[in-house]
Amino acid sequence: MSKPSTKPPSGMRDFLPTEVLRRRHVIDVIVRVYEAHGFAPLETPSIEHLSTLLGKYGDEGDQLLYRLLHRRDALARPLEQAASEGRVALESELADQGLRYDLTVPLARVVAQYQDLPRFFKRYQIQPVWRADRPGKGRFREFYQCDVDITGTTSMIAEAEVCSAVATVLGELGFEQFTIRLNHRELLRAMIRAAGIDEALEGTALVAVDKLDKIGRDGVVAELEQRGIASAAGQALLDILATATRDNAQLLAELRGQVDERGQRAIDALGELLELCAHNPAGAHLQVSPDLARGLGYYTGPIFEIAVPDLAGSLGGGGRYDDLVGMFGKQQVPAVGFSLGLERILVVMAERDMFPTQQFGPDLMLCWLGVPPAAVVGVATQLRAAGLEVEVFPDKAKLGKQLQYADADGVKARFAGILGDKELAAGELTIKHLSSGRQLTVPIAEIDRSRLAALASADE
Numbered sequence: 035m036s037k038p039s040t041k042p043p044s045g046m047r048d049f050l051p052t053e054v055l056r057r058r059h060v061i062d063v064i065v066r067v068y069e070a071h072g073f074a075p076l077e078t079p080s081i082e083h084l085s086t087l088l089g090k091y092g093d094e095g096d097q098l099l100y101r102l103l104h105r106r107d108a109l110a111r112p113l114e115q116a117a118s119e120g121r122v123a124l125e126s127e128l129a130d131q132g133l134r135y136d137l138t139v140p141l142a143r144v145v146a147q148y149q150d151l152p153r154f155f156k157r158y159q160i161q162p163v164w165r166a167d168r169p170g171k172g173r174f175r176e177f178y179q180c181d182v183d184i185t186g187t188t189s190m191i192a193e194a195e196v197c198s199a200v201a202t203v204l205g206e207l208g209f210e211q212f213t214i215r216l217n218h219r220e221l222l223r224a225m226i227r228a229a230g231i232d233e234a235l236e237g238t239a240l241v242a243v244d245k246l247d248k249i250g251r252d253g254v255v256a257e258l259e260q261r262g263i264a265s266a267a268g269q270a271l272l273d274i275l276a277t278a279t280r281d282n283a284q285l286l287a288e289l290r291g292q293v294d295e296r297g298q299r300a301i302d303a304l305g306e307l308l309e310l311c312a313h314n315p316a317g318a319h320l321q322v323s324p325d326l327a328r329g330l331g332y333y334t335g336p337i338f339e340i341a342v343p344d345l346a347g348s349l350g351g352g353g354r355y356d357d358l359v360g361m362f363g364k365q366q367v368p369a370v371g372f373s374l375g376l377e378r379i380l381v382v383m384a385e386r387d388m389f390p391t392q393q394f395g396p397d398l399m400l401c402w403l404g405v406p407p408a409a410v411v412g413v414a415t416q417l418r419a420a421g422l423e424v425e426v427f428p429d430k431a432k433l434g435k436q437l438q439y440a441d442a443d444g445v446k447a448r449f450a451g452i453l454g455d456k457e458l459a460a461g462e463l464t465i466k467h468l469s470s471g472r473q474l475t476v477p478i479a480e481i482d483r484s485r486l487a488a489l490a491s492a493d494e
Contacts, residue, residue: 045167045175051444052394057178059389060379061160063206064180071199073158073182078140080162084132090139090358092331094241098165100133133164137181138332138355138371145185145369146362154186156195160376173347174377180350183371185359190306193336193354196372197307197316200340200350203374205315208388212349214319215339217326218304219353221289224297225324229271231263237331239263243275244327247346275325282308282322289324300335307336332358338372345382350374395446396423397486398465401436402453409458413478417451417463420482424451441468449486465489 042048049057065075081102088096134140137159145155160180169175182199184192197214204212219240226239242257249257251272258268274292286301293301304322311317328337328351335354342349352372359367383389398417402410410426417424425447427436433452440447452464452473463481466473467489474489 043175045169045173047174047176055394056380056384056389057376060207060376060383061180064160064203064374065158067203067206068158068180068182068199071156071182071195071202073156073199076141076144076157076159077161078134078137078144078159080133080164081131082134082140082143084130086143086362087132087135087139090330090332090361091135092237092241092329095135095330098167099135100164100166102131102133135165136163136330137161137179137373138183138330139358141181141183141185141371142355142358142369143362145359145367146365152186154184156182156184158182171346171381178376180374180376181352181371182373183369185367185369188356188368190303190310190336192370193307194310194314194316196352196370197311197320197338198314200372200374201314201316201319204340204349207379207383209342209382211343212319213321213341214316215323215326215341215348216304216307216320216336217323217328218300218336219328219333220300220335221293221297221304221324222327224293224300225274225289226271227294228292228297229274230267231271235261235263239271240327241329243271243325244329246272246275246325246327280321282320285322285324303336328353335370340374342382345378347378348375349378349382395448396425397447397483398422398424398449398451399436399440399445399447400424400426400451400453401433401440402427403433404455405453405458410453413451413453413458413463416478417481422481422483422486437466437468448490451481 084099084101087099091098141157141159145151158181160178162176162178164176167173167175180203182196184195201214222240222243223233223236226236227233231239238261239258242254242261242263245257246254254272255265255268258271259265274289283305286305290298290301308317308320308322311320323339326337326339328339332355333353334356337351337353339351340349350373352370354368354370356368357366359365359369400410400414400417414424414426425445427439437450439445440450447468450466450468452466454464457463457475461478462475463478464473464475465481465486472489476485
């Protein structure tokens with residue numbers, strides 16, 4: 035029997051300490067900004083009922099769901115008996131749950147389940163989701179989404195708030211050049227009607243249009259034909275979508291003359307959102323993009339997507355979904371949200387060297403010679419109580435070996451604390467600044483973060 039592979043499954047990753055700390059840095063910024071905008075935290079289970087997930091994302095999204103197949107109770111009886119009852123019966127027992135595909139559908143379930151939530155429920159959620167997709171650069175099968183959503187209002191202020199939150203996050207992370215692409219599902223539908231495409235084919239047309247940046251104009255026309263849409267109608271639709279002006283007001287004015295009354299109402303909504311965002315951090319980054327489709331089936335109004343130069347794909351997206359909560363309960367609850375893709379952000383920040391200089395190791399490595407281990411533990415506890423990050427060298431070893439380890443890659447302590455029998459008897463610790471080699475013996479009771487900072491600054 036061959037040895038098991040040490041690699042994680044395709045599309046999944048291990049995160050070593052430096053990567054975890056970088057992720058934590060980004061998440062800390064996101065949490066601080068989201069909470070400053072009045073969003074409260076929410077967490078939901080990784081596993082949802084398939085009935086919760088299916089039928090919310092469109093056919094292509096449903097195909098990417100991870101289904102949980104091997105349930106103990108179902109496997110307790112002979113597989114032959116289950117199979118004899120037919121495939122439907124077997125699947126209903128073995129595949130009635132799945133891993134969540136996004137964080138929006140679970141939110142809709144929560145809003146329908148709990149009646150004591152605030153009327154305007156503003157929540158943020160930062161958790162992993164899973165999609166059985168093909169992995170690629172910045173694309174994984176397990177990845178984190180960082181969502182902000184507002185439920186209970188149709189006011190365009192809600193759109194402005196979620197756009198403000200994500201724009202502020204990107205600005206604080208160091209992104210200077212990014213675009214929040216903006217469109218409206220009703221405007222898209224109006225353009226589809228204007229191209230002569232049957233309303234019954236609107237959904238399938240949107241799925242093809244959403245691939246425009248991936249497969250190009252000719253690829254979209256070919257896929258539209260495969261979906262039963264004539265080439266002439268497909269070409270007409272893409273001609274409308276290809277309006278070239280970059281001025282938002284001029285672009286909306288040009289589109290107004292090409293669409294029906296429903297499309298014009300959508301243009302009015304986009305104009306209102308642009309006006310509101312002129313007063314928040316998102317305004318300078320909004321760009322109306324007629325070709326933006328967003329493939330998920332639950333969007334009903336404005337939709338957004340974040341683009342940065344020299345990156346295929348987006349850093350995040352979202353939109354209004356006024357009908358989704360109603361799928362789980364009797365009452366329709368309007369909602370809008372925006373999701374940042376943590377993995378894409380991390381990839382871009384690493385490539386562009388955008389992370390701040392961080393000290394990944396402990397403040398101090400406690401090295402010891404000729405003293406009882408219990409005394410070493412006691413000193414470490416005292417130093418931690420003073421607010422220091424302290425690692426204890428666990429083995430008996432020569433001092434040189436301990437100091438070499440303290441400065442090794444993957445450890446990189448800023449200081450070494452040397453505890454020998456003389457230091458222990460005097461209640462002192464010899465502190466060595468590892469980058470300069472300078473050292474000083476200090477009473478243990480006086481050692482804190484400010485004392486270490488002073489010692490470090492003296493060497494700079």
